[in-house]
Amino acid sequence: MHKPLYCLIFFAALELSGGFSPCTAxxxxxxxSPFTDYAVLQRDLLVPVWGTADAGTTVTVEFAGQEKTVIADDDDQWIVELAPMAASSEPRKLAVNGSDGSSVQCNDVVVGEVWICSGQSNMQMGYGGVPEIKALVPSMENLRSFTVVNTVAFTEQDSCKGEWVRQxxxxxxxxxxxxxLEQAADVPVGIIQASWGSSSIEGWMPRDMxxxxxxxxxRMEEFDADKKALARIQSLLDGPKPWDRNSDIFLRTRPNILYNAVxxxxxxxxxxGLVWYQGEANxxxxxxMLQYGETLPAWIQRYREEWGRADLHFLVVMLPGYAKGLNNEAESPSAKSWAWMRESQLNALELPxxxxxxxxxxxxxxNIHPSDKxxxxxxxxxxxxxxxxxMEVEARGPVMTRVEKQGKNLVVHFDHAEGLLTTDGKSPSAFWIAxxxxxxxxxxxxIKGSTVVLNSPxxxxxxxxxxxxxxxxxxxxVNAAGLPAYPFRSDTFKP
Incomplete structure (x- = not known):
């Protein structure tokens, strides 16, 4: 069993009745909680389905011709795994039946590609203010989504608020x-949205990291020692909602507690896998930014342990151009800029x-919230x-493979460089040498073939x-696919 699950409704009713303690309930x-009507199940992989039932209850899960049976354990937990399934947009019923006559079912469930999309404000940012994305709505097909309601918790929670919708x-x-992705794969796509503005990667970390x-x-030692902040968090959790802006920002910028609840x-x-658009807060x-280069791979590995999937794929969004506070150094290769964060993000490529x-x-x-999404x-x-x-598609822009010295020239060799060219017909820009x-x-x-030759008087x-x-x-x-070359540096100078 992966983890315990608690039924909040049950315990609330129990307290009102003055009945048994949770230990004997x-x-x-x-x-x-991630299973509701309109859910999307992941194709081609084992699909865990889990929940609670009285200890000793025989639980049967039925879906798409499969029937899996398990006995709830002494902690009132049960879990089964559905065998891998092909993608299907046919709406089917996921039924869970207990030997005591109880039952739960989720209707209109399909099978396709499921991705968790997480991060901070640039992931959370809505499409309403982006006309070119808003224009996609009428032609949308087979997309479903589940948005986790944002909250925090001091301990790891086993349920969340949210529901799947057919939109x-x-x-x-x-x-x-x-x-x-749906256009390319022609299968249902389900997105689980779990993001919160201003959050650091530490907010999304299990405490054991x-x-x-x-x-x-x-940081966790400081968090635990700040009794005033802890009391404020508890007061906000117990108090009225929605929170005001200051309270919301306070909660979402704490470490660990977003992971616990969301x-x-x-x-x-x-x-x-998981799409990760975060980094600005770090x-x-x-x-x-240099610490992030160590933190991000460790965080990815920890999530893979949590899911029990060494092949859980991560799609990381590199931070885009931003130069607020740099004055006339927006293009300087030696300024203290987001360039160091992008390098740290690229460090994750050392993992498979x-x-x-x-x-x-x-x-x-x-503008830290650009609209070109x-x-x-x-x-x-x-x-x-x-x-x-x-799929046989070009998915990357030119990637530097090596830098060769030829007299007074440096020759940069690239992979993914078929049809290497510039978008404006001018010489390649943004190259600096030392x-x-x-x-x-x-x-x-x-540009010479798939290389760029550099020099300076x-x-x-x-x-x-x-x-x-x-x-x-x-x-x-860019390359012939119009994808931009990845930033890089060949030196090892310290910032």
Missing amino acids: HAELTIA QPNSAVAFAFAYF TKKLPHFDK MHPLVPYACR TKSVAD HISVANTIDLGHAT LPVGKRLALLAAHDVLG DDSAKWVKANAE DLNKPLYVRYAFAGKPGVNL
Whole structure:
């Protein structure tokens, strides 16, 4: 059994009746909260279905011709696994029956691709203010969504509020991703939306990650010691809702407690993977951004442990261009900018089953919530189609493979560089080169086949390259598919 489940309604009724304590209470037959009418089940994978029932009750789960039986354990828990199923848009009934005559059922359940979309405000941001995504609504097919109601908890919760609906998710990025994935795969797509603005990655961490990450251990120690903040959290949980803006921001910027209430109840719901658009809250300093390079892979591995799936795929959205506070250094390769966060995000590629959507050509210099979300969703869908579903599509822009020194020139070799060109017909921009002095100068750049040749009259012995390594670089290098080159640096200089 993966974890205990508690029936809040049952316990509330129990308290009113003055009856047994929860330790001796009987459990009614329930199915876990992510299962409701209109649910989407993941195709081609084992599908766990779980819930509660009186200990010793025989529970039978029926769906699509399958029948699985289990006996509820001494903790009143039960779980079965449905065998892998092909995608189907046929609405069918998921029925759960107990030997005591109790029953639960979910109607109009389909099978397709399921993804959790999580992160902070740029994932939560709705599509209503993005006309090109809003225009997709009339042509939407086979999309369903489940939005987890945002709240917090001091301990890991086993249920959440939310329900599946037969419509697109409200998130601009999640909707665009689901739309183009459905177009490519031609199967139902289900999106579980679990995101909250201003949240750091630490907000989405299980507490036990303190054992692996010292900075998180310190943060949780400070959290536990702040009695005033703990009391405020409890007061907000007990008080009226919705919370005012200040209270909402206070809650969503705490560590761990978002994971407990919003993400943990979803485990181990079968899904293909998780789309992660987060990072802005972890850019307060270069040290924070460098730490993210260690934190993100550790967090991914911990989630894979939680789901029991080493192949749980993660689609990471690279932070786009942003240069607020950089004054005249928006394109500087040595400024303390989001370039360091993007490098940390790309560190996740050292793990298998990871894709990073390149957004270096997107964003807004001073608006941390840019509206150009359509290409983000498209690129995520391309990565999912190629990396997960094995489709023959180009899903990446040019990726640097090596830098070769040729006299006064540096030659940058790329993969995914078929038809290498610039969007404006000019020479490639955003390339900077340096020697051992670490003084960066703009490079003259020329495309030759699948390479870019760099030089500068200011350097006789160039050694290193930084490309698009800036807050808001002006980039124009793409491949024939129109996908932008990934930012990189070949040096090892410290920030």
